[in-house]
Amino acid sequence: MKNKIKLTVDAVVFGYESGDVSVLLVKRKYEPYKDAWALPGGFVQENENLERAVERELSEETGVKINYLEQLYTFGDLARDPRGRVVTVAYFGLVKPNAFKLTASTDAKETEWFNIKKLPKLAFDHKKILKIAIERLQGKITYEPIGFELLDKKFPFSDLEKLYTSLLDREIDRRNFKKKISSLKILDELEEKVSVGRGRPASLFSFNKSRYFQLKKEGIIFEI
Amino acid sequence: MKNKIKLTVDAVVFGYESGDVSVLLVKRKYEPYKDAWALPGGFVQENENLERAVERELSEETGVKINYLEQLYTFGDLARDPRGRVVTVAYFGLVKPNAFKLTASTDAKETEWFNIKKLPKLAFDHKKILKIAIERLQGKITYEPIGFELLDKKFPFSDLEKLYTSLLDREIDRRNFKKKISSLKILDELEEKVSVGRGRPASLFSFNKSRYFQLKKEGIIFEI
DNA sequence: ACAAAAGTGTTTTCTATACACCCATGG
DNA sequence: CCATGGGTGTATAGAAAACACTTTTGT
Numbered sequence: 174m175k176n177k178i179k180l181t182v183d184a185v186v187f188g189y190e191s192g193d194v195s196v197l198l199v200k201r202k203y204e205p206y207k208d209a210w211a212l213p214g215g216f217v218q219e220n221e222n223l224e225r226a227v228e229r230e231l232s233e234e235t236g237v238k239i240n241y242l243e244q245l246y247t248f249g250d251l252a253r254d255p256r257g258r259v260v261t262v263a264y265f266g267l268v269k270p271n272a273f274k275l276t277a278s279t280d281a282k283e284t285e286w287f288n289i290k291k292l293p294k295l296a297f298d299h300k301k302i303l304k305i306a307i308e309r310l311q312g313k314i315t316y317e318p319i320g321f322e323l324l325d326k327k328f329p330f331s332d333l334e335k336l337y338t339s340l341l342d343r344e345i346d347r348r349n350f351k352k353k354i355s356s357l358k359i360l361d362e363l364e365e366k367v368s369v370g371r372g373r374p375a376s377l378f379s380f381n382k383s384r385y386f387q388l389k390k391e392g393i394i395f396e397i
Numbered sequence: 398m399k400n401k402i403k404l405t406v407d408a409v410v411f412g413y414e415s416g417d418v419s420v421l422l423v424k425r426k427y428e429p430y431k432d433a434w435a436l437p438g439g440f441v442q443e444n445e446n447l448e449r450a451v452e453r454e455l456s457e458e459t460g461v462k463i464n465y466l467e468q469l470y471t472f473g474d475l476a477r478d479p480r481g482r483v484v485t486v487a488y489f490g491l492v493k494p495n496a497f498k499l500t501a502s503t504d505a506k507e508t509e510w511f512n513i514k515k516l517p518k519l520a521f522d523h524k525k526i527l528k529i530a531i532e533r534l535q536g537k538i539t540y541e542p543i544g545f546e547l548l549d550k551k552f553p554f555s556d557l558e559k560l561y562t563s564l565l566d567r568e569i570d571r572r573n574f575k576k577k578i579s580s581l582k583i584l585d586e587l588e589e590k591v592s593v594g595r596g597r598p599a600s601l602f603s604f605n606k607s608r609y610f611q612l613k614k615e616g617i618i619f620e621i
Numbered sequence: 622a623c624a625a626a627a628g629t630g631t632t633t634t635c636t637a638t639a640c641a642c643c644c645a646t647g648g
Numbered sequence: 649c650c651a652t653g654g655g656t657g658t659a660t661a662g663a664a665a666a667c668a669c670t671t672t673t674g675t
Contacts, residue, residue, distance in 0.1 A: 217484075220475065223471065249447035260441075262484075
């Protein structure tokens with residue numbers, strides 16, 4: 174029996190800047206769904222593993238430098254691709270704000286960041302994939318410190334707070350939030366300060382990842 | 398460019414009986430890894446989605462009736478299968494105790510339940526898959542009520558407690574555990590009692606799944 | 622001087638934990 | 649009558665939540 178199933182990877186890449194969570198989309202150059210927006214992705218080659226395939230497609234189509242990558246889910250419905258039976262392994266990625274720069278691409282006419290609250294129509298079943306990715310992101314930032322992967326290396330505390338507020342779509346008490354994060358001892362407070370326009374300048378913090386892994390080994394649990 | 402990647406599914410099916418968590422394995426009938434124990438699974442056919450493929454393989458190879466099924470992870474390392482490039486979508490399943498009956502199979506010489514603490518050598522990368530599945534099971538029973546899927550419809554409370562004790566590998570205070578579960582209001586206490594040998598007879602409980610979904614919608618969170 | 626954002630403590634409420642004795646049955 | 653497992657309540661400690669004013673800067 175001949176196996177005609179084809180395998181692709183797709184990437185849901187999130188970025189964050191000043192209160193807005195965005196996702197990276199590419200405009201399709203070819204049929205099917207020519208000129209529709211889609212998640213970056215493509216066929217897996219025989220000599221590369223899945224992560225490599227995602228990284229290759231992302232670099233070919235968008236030039237974006239990915240900072241965190243994990244597998245999301247595999248979608249295998251019969252009719253999800255009009256070209257035939259195509260199963261896709263979706264990944265979930267995060268980039269830092271300075272990776273927002275976009276470069277010309279080979280496989281896509283255009284690449285653009287879209288606010289996750291203002292999405293265009295999407296090709297294939299990408300709307301469903303994106304929905305699941307957003308839910309995963311929302312769930313995961315509450316029990317793993319992946320929010321920092323969306324922020325610059327040095328950030329004012331209010332950036333972190335705004336990220337959680339906008340991602341979880343609810344108000345957060347600034348004092349309680351600071352208390353909780355501080356108690357985890359995973360942030361270093363730097364000497365530097367930034368003043369962004371008006372208002373009191375803010376201290377900068379950085380996420381101490383190795384300290385986090387150390388504490389995690391000792392049984393400390395990150396939870397918001 | 399020709400795509401020669403093949404796609405399989407594998408199932409990690411857990412069962413539970415009197416303190417022991419077991420996993421269902423089949424002895425391979427053909428090369429590669431002939432006569433080694435492996436997770437049930439096989440090639441996905443072009444006209445079936447992934448869940449169907451898992452269910453078909455399980456019924457062909459083991460005859461076990463699955464009670465809960467969710468996707469676990471997709472494994473795509475280059476060298477994971479000596480037959481060439483084979484990517485597998487692993488699933489995670491739970492069966493009730495009375496589904497422990499095994500039937501003769503077509504693809505496997507033997508099918509057997511193995512205590513997860515006394516596993517044989519496994520074919521392919523199935524040891525790695527099983528490890529991830531066990532971690533997922535341990536993690537998931539603490540924030541979703543999937544433990545009930547491993548118990549009979551009616552069960553004494555101590556069964557639930559023993560399940561958690563053996564799965565999480567730590568002592569649980571009986572009174573506090575009862576208090577927590579009771580506060581969720583997801584169990585119905587039945588009139589019936591069972592006495593299993595010596596000791597005071599135990600009331601039977603049943604998991605009220607629709608009430609759970611109702612409460613979940615209202616924001617109640619299951620957590621152990 | 623005022624608008625804007627940063628920074629900071631205390632009290633109250635709720636939840637988690639620790640802990641030990643009586644009950645109903647079978648042998 | 650005793651061995652076995654089932655069933656139950658209270659007190660304490662720790663964590664989460666509620667809550668408002670002062671500080672520093674730019675304009």
